[in-house]
Amino acid sequence: MTELLIGTKKGLVVLRGQRGGTFEVGARTFAGEVVEFATRDPRSGLYFASVTNGQFGPHLFYSDDPTAKWQQAEGPAFPASANAAVERIWVVEPGVDRGVLWCGVAPAALFRSEDDGRTWKLVQGLWDVPSRPQWQGGAGGLCLHSICPWPGDPNRVAVGISSAGVWLTEDAGKSWRSGVKGLVPRYLPEDARQDTHTHCVHNMRRAPREPATLYMQFHGGVYRSDDAGETWIDVGTDRGLPSDFGFPLAIDPHDPNRAFVIPLTADADRVTPNGRVCVYETRDRGASWRPLADGLPQSQAYLTVLRQAFCTDGGSPLGLYFGAQSGEVFGSADGGRTWSTLAARLPPVVSVRCA
Amino acid sequence: MPKVILTGSIRQHAGGLGFVEVGGDTAGAIIAALEASHPALRGWVVDERGSLRRHVKLFLRGAAVTLEAPVGRDDELHIVAAISGG
Numbered sequence: 001m002t003e004l005l006i007g008t009k010k011g012l013v014v015l016r017g018q019r020g021g022t023f024e025v026g027a028r029t030f031a032g033e034v035v036e037f038a039t040r041d042p043r044s045g046l047y048f049a050s051v052t053n054g055q056f057g058p059h060l061f062y063s064d065d066p067t068a069k070w071q072q073a074e075g076p077a078f079p080a081s082a083n084a085a086v087e088r089i090w091v092v093e094p095g096v097d098r099g100v101l102w103c104g105v106a107p108a109a110l111f112r113s114e115d116d117g118r119t120w121k122l123v124q125g126l127w128d129v130p131s132r133p134q135w136q137g138g139a140g141g142l143c144l145h146s147i148c149p150w151p152g153d154p155n156r157v158a159v160g161i162s163s164a165g166v167w168l169t170e171d172a173g174k175s176w177r178s179g180v181k182g183l184v185p186r187y188l189p190e191d192a193r194q195d196t197h198t199h200c201v202h203n204m205r206r207a208p209r210e211p212a213t214l215y216m217q218f219h220g221g222v223y224r225s226d227d228a229g230e231t232w233i234d235v236g237t238d239r240g241l242p243s244d245f246g247f248p249l250a251i252d253p254h255d256p257n258r259a260f261v262i263p264l265t266a267d268a269d270r271v272t273p274n275g276r277v278c279v280y281e282t283r284d285r286g287a288s289w290r291p292l293a294d295g296l297p298q299s300q301a302y303l304t305v306l307r308q309a310f311c312t313d314g315g316s317p318l319g320l321y322f323g324a325q326s327g328e329v330f331g332s333a334d335g336g337r338t339w340s341t342l343a344a345r346l347p348p349v350v351s352v353r354c355a
Numbered sequence: 356m357p358k359v360i361l362t363g364s365i366r367q368h369a370g371g372l373g374f375v376e377v378g379g380d381t382a383g384a385i386i387a388a389l390e391a392s393h394p395a396l397r398g399w400v401v402d403e404r405g406s407l408r409r410h411v412k413l414f415l416r417g418a419a420v421t422l423e424a425p426v427g428r429d430d431e432l433h434i435v436a437a438i439s440g441g
Contacts, residue, residue: 055436056436
């Protein structure tokens with residue numbers, strides 16, 4: 001059975017079904033509240049849900065059964081010295097060492113847990129980066145949304161921040177340096193593009209089989225890095241994409257040459273281009289992209305797919321799943337060759353992860 | 356001792372109670388005492404800076420008040436989720 005955790009504007013929906021078959025709503029929890037992100041750590045078996053209550057703020061919960069009782073984690077919360085408050089919890093990512101997880105929040109900060117996600121502490125090194133006072137957020141706020149651990153090396157982590165670029169550590173978070181060489185922030189005047197903290201990263205993923213390889217969906221641009229995020233190569237221009245703007249990004253965990261994006265029309269028009277829903281795949285590290293649309297709506301479909309709403313299941317052939325603000329969830333059990341609608345009338349979908 | 360009146364979904368973090376009696380001579384001190392007696396409420400009414408969450412209101416004797424408002428021993432402090440959302 002495949003279990004999909006669908007974060008929506010009105011609760012967490014657990015979709016269950018067979019790969020390639022039909023899916024049904026197995027449970028709905030946190031009814032009425034915004035579930036920004038939900039995932040499962042395969043090491044501990046714990047599920048996590050980031051829940052933003054309209055009145056009472058953001059909170060992180062965990063459970064060993066998404067249909068049963070959830071416990072509230074201790075944090076993430078800023079220490080008094082930071083003089084800040086968590087506005088939104090964007091992502092929870094398992095780390096490398098036993099019990100270690102990372103959590104990204106707005107305002108852009110990284111938290112670390114060493115007890116399977118039950119308690120959290122601020123990663124002070126990133127909070128203290130000297131340029132931080134100049135960091136600015138995008139439409140979604142100043143958010144740390146992408147966390148890329150390095151399989152086998154607990155000290156190396158890359159994070160992506162909108163709109164403060166890529167930050168790299170090789171000492172488990174004590175010190176950080178910027179990794180934005182090659183990125184072109186077209187939304188800034190040419191003479192203002194030299195800063196290292198004005199880059200609006202929309203999504204970033206590391207290839208686990210070749211950890212120096214990262215892919216990025218930028219705010220106008222699709223990029224690849226072959227040197228662990230130090231420098232970036234444009235793989236979005238004139239390579240077959242209808243647009244290089246978008247948010248979702250997925251990679252094949254078994255093949256560092258293979259990645260997927262779901263382009264949106266443009267910054268000013270954040271819907272699927274030409275009324276067609278289409279995933280684009282590269283099998284050659286971004287040298288070329290081809291559309292995968294069999295089974296997806298191909299007319300009068302103006303969908304918005306958010307940055308956390310696209311994932312793979314790591315299977316073979318690869319399973320791919322994404323959800324839209326229109327409340328639909330789509331899935332493919334054959335690496336994107338064919339697609340089906342797994343759910344059609346959910347609340348607006350914010351995140352999709354395979355448990 | 357002042358009585359804190361809990362309404363709506365916030366009750367679930369106080370064991371389902373509709374009210375709690377805690378000591379304190381200001382609204383802020385009462386919220387702090389409430390968090391101490393019911394740790395699951397920590398972070399829900401005020402954030403980690405101690406600021407009242409934007410869409411939470413405190414009412415005392417029929418009027419909205421701030422955390423600095425003095426509270427008498429026989430007062431009732433209402434924690435109310437503001438009308439907001441979508």
